[in-house]
Amino acid sequence: MRIIKDEKTVRGYLEKHSFQDIFSFDISPYTTVVFFDAGDEICRQDERPEYLYYIFDGTIKLFFTQRNGKTYIIDFLKAPCFIGEAELLVENTYTRGVTALAKCGSFKIDIKKCGQMLLEDPVFLRYICRYQVEKSTRFTQNYGHNKAYPLKVRFAEFILMNSRNDIYREQHTEVAEFLGVSYRHLLYVLSDFVDRGILEKAEEGYRIKNRRELEKLAQKD
Amino acid sequence: MRIIKDEKTVRGYLEKHSFQDIFSFDISPYTTVVFFDAGDEICRQDERPEYLYYIFDGTIKLFFTQRNGKTYIIDFLKAPCFIGEAELLVENTYTRGVTALAKCGSFKIDIKKCGQMLLEDPVFLRYICRYQVEKSTRFTQNYGHNKAYPLKVRFAEFILMNSRNDIYREQHTEVAEFLGVSYRHLLYVLSDFVDRGILEKAEEGYRIKNRRELEKLAQKD
DNA sequence: AAACACATGTGAGATTTCTCATATTATTTA
DNA sequence: TAAATAATATGAGAAATCTCACATGTGTTT
Numbered sequence: 001m002r003i004i005k006d007e008k009t010v011r012g013y014l015e016k017h018s019f020q021d022i023f024s025f026d027i028s029p030y031t032t033v034v035f036f037d038a039g040d041e042i043c044r045q046d047e048r049p050e051y052l053y054y055i056f057d058g059t060i061k062l063f064f065t066q067r068n069g070k071t072y073i074i075d076f077l078k079a080p081c082f083i084g085e086a087e088l089l090v091e092n093t094y095t096r097g098v099t100a101l102a103k104c105g106s107f108k109i110d111i112k113k114c115g116q117m118l119l120e121d122p123v124f125l126r127y128i129c130r131y132q133v134e135k136s137t138r139f140t141q142n143y144g145h146n147k148a149y150p151l152k153v154r155f156a157e158f159i160l161m162n163s164r165n166d167i168y169r170e171q172h173t174e175v176a177e178f179l180g181v182s183y184r185h186l187l188y189v190l191s192d193f194v195d196r197g198i199l200e201k202a203e204e205g206y207r208i209k210n211r212r213e214l215e216k217l218a219q220k221d
Numbered sequence: 222m223r224i225i226k227d228e229k230t231v232r233g234y235l236e237k238h239s240f241q242d243i244f245s246f247d248i249s250p251y252t253t254v255v256f257f258d259a260g261d262e263i264c265r266q267d268e269r270p271e272y273l274y275y276i277f278d279g280t281i282k283l284f285f286t287q288r289n290g291k292t293y294i295i296d297f298l299k300a301p302c303f304i305g306e307a308e309l310l311v312e313n314t315y316t317r318g319v320t321a322l323a324k325c326g327s328f329k330i331d332i333k334k335c336g337q338m339l340l341e342d343p344v345f346l347r348y349i350c351r352y353q354v355e356k357s358t359r360f361t362q363n364y365g366h367n368k369a370y371p372l373k374v375r376f377a378e379f380i381l382m383n384s385r386n387d388i389y390r391e392q393h394t395e396v397a398e399f400l401g402v403s404y405r406h407l408l409y410v411l412s413d414f415v416d417r418g419i420l421e422k423a424e425e426g427y428r429i430k431n432r433r434e435l436e437k438l439a440q441k442d
Numbered sequence: 443a444a445a446c447a448c449a450t451g452t453g454a455g456a457t458t459t460c461t462c463a464t465a466t467t468a469t470t471t472a
Numbered sequence: 473t474a475a476a477t478a479a480t481a482t483g484a485g486a487a488a489t490c491t492c493a494c495a496t497g498t499g500t501t502t
Contacts (some may be wrong), residue, residue: 060336064361080378086354089347093358125346132353133307137314139360150460150488173449185489186450371458371490394479406459408481 001040003108004033017056017080019107023043024123027054030114031107035198036100043083045097051108054128061174064096073178075139076101085128088115151181151189156217159208169205222261224329225254238277238301240328245344251335252328257321264304266318272329273339274304279325282395285317294399296360297322306349309336361390372402372410377438380429390426 004010007096013033024148036042036058045064047210061084062074066202074096086093088111111118115140118124159168176186190206198213199206210216225231234254235241236240241248257263257279264270264341266285283295283305295317307314309332332339379400380389397407411427414420420427429435 086358089350090354090358093354096361119347120343122341122343122346125343125350126340129310129346129350129353132350132357133314136353136357136360137307137311139357152488156331162487171449172451182490183449184452184491188489191451325458392479393481402458403460404479405461405482409459412482 001037002035004035009033013105017107019054019056022124022127023118024121025117027114028108031111031218034108036104036106038102039101040100040104041098042100042104042106043095043098043171047093048095049084049087050110050112052085052088052111053080054107054109055081056085056105056107058106059101061099061101062096063099064094073174076178079104082128082131083129084111088118089128112167124193132182151179151185152192152217154179155186155189156193156214159206160211160214160218163208166208166211167202167205168199168208222258223256223385225256232255232339233329234277234326240275240277243348244339245342248330248335248339251331255327255329257325257327259321261321261325261428262319263321263325263327263330264316267312267316269316270305270330271308271333273306273332275328275330276300276304277326277328279327280322281325282294282322283317286396294395299397300325303349303352305332306352308408309339309351325420327389340442364369372400372406373402373438374415376407377411377414377435380427381432382441384429387432388423388426389420389429 004013007028007108010033011028014028014031015140030199055077057079059079060077060081062077072135083098083106087095104119109118110219121171123132140194155175158170158175162170170192172186173183174182179186190199194201194206196213198208198210198217200209202209228249231252231254233251235249240252249257255274258427263274263281276298278300280300281298281302283298285295304319304327308316330339376396379391379396383389383391393411394404397404400407411420414435415422415427417431417434419429419431419438420429422428430434
């Protein structure tokens with residue numbers, strides 16, 4: 001984690017990401033820039049955050065752990081996104097865990113100092129409203145989705161979305177959690193893909209050998 | 222469906238439900254009161270609604286139908302709740318279907334006439350923000366939940382939540398959809414509950430005979 | 443280098459859940 | 473009132489997914 005407080009530098013980032021546009025008052029006095037490395041904890045589950053983060057670069061992982069110890073990845077969020085906006089708006093909300101998946105750049109806003117102003121700012125509120133609606137829409141989509149199709153369909157789609165140059169190299173443990181199936185089962189389906197000549201194991205991960213077939217699987221008529 | 226436009230009556234309902242409190246301008250000129258009967262369609266899927274509804278009494282069902290014809294119940298919403306707030310806030314959002322499950326009373330707001338004012342009203346926006354956050358929190362909860370436990374656990378919990386005076390009488394077809402399992406499987410689990418002496422079939426529905434056992438099943442340590 | 447944590451793989455067998463078929467009863471609709 | 477529609481109910485067999493057990497590799501920590 002690297003914190004940048006230097007006023008000029010902070011202003012530079014604010015400009016670059018048009019962050020001021022979301023507010024009707026000057027946000028710079030309450031803002032610092034923070035960079036996270038992959039794996040850094042941004043927010044601990046069940047701890048009320050003291051800051052509102054706006055991730056302008058990178059990817060984060062949202063998860064929560066149930067009392068039985070099982071953790072569920074709620075979502076992978078790509079920049080731009082907020083962290084802690086729920087807690088700002090609703091007193092008794094349940095805080096989820098957040099970690100950086102890749103290097104992240106963010107604005108960190110001190111809500112102790114400007115929380116009240118934020119809650120009264122129509123520009124900010126409208127932005128957050130929209131953001132929330134989009135988030136929950138995507139979620140619902142994903143939800144029906146997950147229940148609707150067996151893993152091979154969802155996994156095929158996931159592989160297509162998360163491969164570059166025909167190479168898929170996500171961590172199976174994480175993906176199994178995200179897709180809501182056991183690690184074992186994911187591996188079954190994976191090896192089935194290999195058996196069917198759709199994927200091929202390579203040094204750098206799994207190579208997509210038959211994209212057409214993968215797309216056919218992924219398309220959920 | 223019954224529409225009430227009489228100004229005095231509308232004002233009466235507005236007062237009763239403190240609806241004006243959510244706005245910083247006078248909402249009454251844009252509002253009528255509408256009652257829905259069980260089964261009425263409030264909003265058709267994929268059709269952009271022209272009104273924002275605030276349900277002050279009753280229960281509605283939110284669902285969407287996928288291209289393959291399968292419908293998914295997203296949620297049962299109990300009053301008070303909004304319908305159409307997503308569409309007001311986000312241009313290109315995907316409209317879900319909404320039907321009344323029980324008799325509903327609602328305020329119907331003409332967003333063609335006051336949409337812009339709503340989008341600039343911090344009181345309204347803050348309320349909606351909170352509402353959205355709570356909604357999506359509940360979703361997330363439900364989501365991890367659904368994936369985490371086999372049906373008998375989720376169903377046990379559902380029965381406990383949806384019974385009165387030890388009588389459970391929801392429609393199995395609806396519930397199966399909501400819990401995201403096949404009708405057949407729900408019936409299997411149901412009859413298992415009966416076999417184990419937890420439930421008992423009665424005239425008016427199913428009677429809870431062994432609440433302790435049901436609670437034990439429902440609790441997901 | 444030993445010990446450890448953790449991701450990757452594979453096997454066997456059990457459980458959960460699904461699809462399809464088929465009857466029987468309401469409830470709606472023509 | 474007859475016909476159509478939808479909910480309830482049950483059976484058989486298959487597919488999807490899970491748990492547990494275990495082996496291997498790789499990178500960290502001590």
